[in-house]
Amino acid sequence: MNTAISIVLLIAVLGFVVARPGGLPEATAAAPAAVLVVTFGLVPVHAAWHEMGALGPTVGFLAAVLVLAHLADREGVFAYAGAVAARWSRGSPQRLLARVFAIAATVTATLSLDATVVLLTPVIFATAATAGVRPRPYVYACIHLANSASLLLPVSNLTNLLAFSASGLSFGDYSLLMIAPWSAVVGVEYLIFRWYFAADLDARQHSSTLVRTKAPTVAIVVLVLTLLGFGLLQPFGIHPCLVALAGAGVLTVRRLRGLRAGERLSVVRSMAVATNPAFLLFVIALGLVVLAVRRSSAGELVARIVPHHGSFLGLLTVTVIAAVLANMLNNLPTTLVLVPLVSNSPTLVLAVLLGVNIGPNLTYVGSLATLLWRQLLRSHDHPPDVRDFLRLGALTVPACLIAGVLTLWLSLRVLGRH
Template identity: 50%
Template sequence: MAAWAVVPAGVFLTGTLVAAAADHRRVPPAAVAVPGALLVVAGALPVPAAVDRLREVAPTAGFLVVVLLLAALADREGLFRWAAAVTARRAGRSAGGLLWRVTLLATAVTAVLSLDATVVLLTPVVVATAARMRVPVAPHGMVVGHLANSASLLLPVSNLTNLLAVAATGLSFVHFTGLMALPQLAAVAVEYGLLRWLFRRDLRAVAGAPSPDGPAVPRLALAVVGLTVAGFVAASLADLPPVLPAVAGVLVLAVRQLATRRTRPAELLVAANLPFALFVLGLAVIVAALQRAGLGSLLTALLPGGASLSALLAAAGLAALLANLVNNLPATLALVPVAAAAGTPTVLAVLIGLNVGPNLTYAGSLANLLWRRVLGEHAPAAARFSSVGLVTVPLTLAAATAALWLALQI
């Protein structure tokens, strides 16, 4: 492909990211990404290459739709409200205790139901809980936002970036989880410690007494989510697609809610967020055009190979930098194929950079932009968000990458 082809692809990539950042109903990101992909294919990317990229990404986008739907159905069962109420009761009247328990809750939700569930469904519940207990919202909102990114390392289903990385490496669900358990633990521990120190003054506040009454235990939702996660492990061991247990979980909750008229088909369609899947597919084609125009060669030259600690740290740092320059989703689409050629350790180090790095700027991930919109008046200014990220990201990135290196030695 001629070098000039980078220009239209770059324009469409920029337009797509601007649309995602604006988050306007009249111009959704898919409305820019899909036409952009079609125009790129018409003038800059051979049709077979575009089809190959769509085949690679389509299963991941489809799985994301199912997980989003599962999280929304669990929310309708009251799972998040119940979890927040339990968290508040166990925190007593300690703002610091609430932060610790919110950290555990956000980590669990991010790992099992994806960072999208944490941002969209858990964030408003945590904010409401902090306000009801009369403690500062800032530290609790910030820890949820940060952990939506940095606590998404554990399972393939935790983040779209993970799904793309697993698809590129061929790692099983169990093998991936085993390798990323230590990085996940290191990232959450460092993130929590630093945020607790940064917000230490806010956490001196004495909380109001939590309400003794709370929502009923959502037994069905808890059972379905737990069995779905077990199903992911079983499917991996049986060499079956992980989407199967997720679909089963969706069917159980959807049939119940449709039968009791607690939801409608149209609401389920909205919860599935099909436009986001189209956005991902369109973006994948646009990035493929940029790779053929020379981006792939450039990243190959920049990305270090090998499994030494220094090489892994360099790979994670490059990924974090690229994520904050162009957003972590296009960065993933561009970096993962290059990293896969260098080996699985490089892919996992890149993944740490792509997941932890976005906590540096709002532009780092789509989750950040959505989190800011969900927080509304409680959202910190861009300068404040980045000042916190300057403290947390380098140390969290280094700790998680060192933990990955250690896990690879075991």
């Protein structure tokens, strides 16, 4: 009975997230479900408190980096990146795709996939219009790289943060092990995009005059220093959340300087909205619902089929299981289910991340970022074609999973971590 209740509640929450009736936030269903799992005794009160305490630093970092990305957007970082991509492409749709890949992969890795979906995608729409090219290859690149290019750093994705805390790896070790899989996956995606969107990339429309945009130097320097701070300060026990808060603090002071009281209040309100409190509550509530599933017989079943050895076959099996579950349950609950089962093996934790970050490019339900991207495209009167999305996913996901696992396995051997 406990297993059935846990699974029904999880399915109900995920169904609500996909449907989003009335545009209500995800926490509308997740918060009551979390209350129910504690009320029914599926998760003891002490276990619930422990889980919330474990998720707290990760959720805090997510809030800080959302504010940092919001302030960077206000400083013009994303608009500048789009202008540079259009100018450097010199009228070539193929060169523009390469620039968009580079920018989207960099933004995802450094400012998280949310920044790529919410802040960069609208800029890419505008960039495509200015350059006189069809937007389809470039906006699809945004969501594919928001998922798959989030492999590089622990701070690139909420799933990475959740796994990183359990992996026992340092920031530098994690990044060193993931740079080869990240490069391979982005490269494979690019080659497939060039082939799949060949007709779009050969078509030209009329282009507008490209306007030179002044570089937001201060904001870019702050972002670079913040990124360096993540890696350099983590060995000293300084949580990435504090580093992100420091970066956001510098840009906040810059933003508020010279404003009147009313204008300052407006800026502070926009920053509070940027933290997306409802989504933060959703993450914590979902963690409790997933904990109920993990404590049930369903969790025991998953534990029995997950390998516990870091051979190539073990890495591949864990990656495929993670990718399949991500497309069935969404990548966030999949991470919460699988990471505790392999936390004694950092290499298998990394394999889980390959699956939950690459796998969601296969279906709309694979990640919350994909669902948000779909809504964003609809708001721009450019709804994605489900057949295109599925065909592109079927081409990229298996190839990227194999490339990611192979390069991770090789990295582990070259670096002596097997």
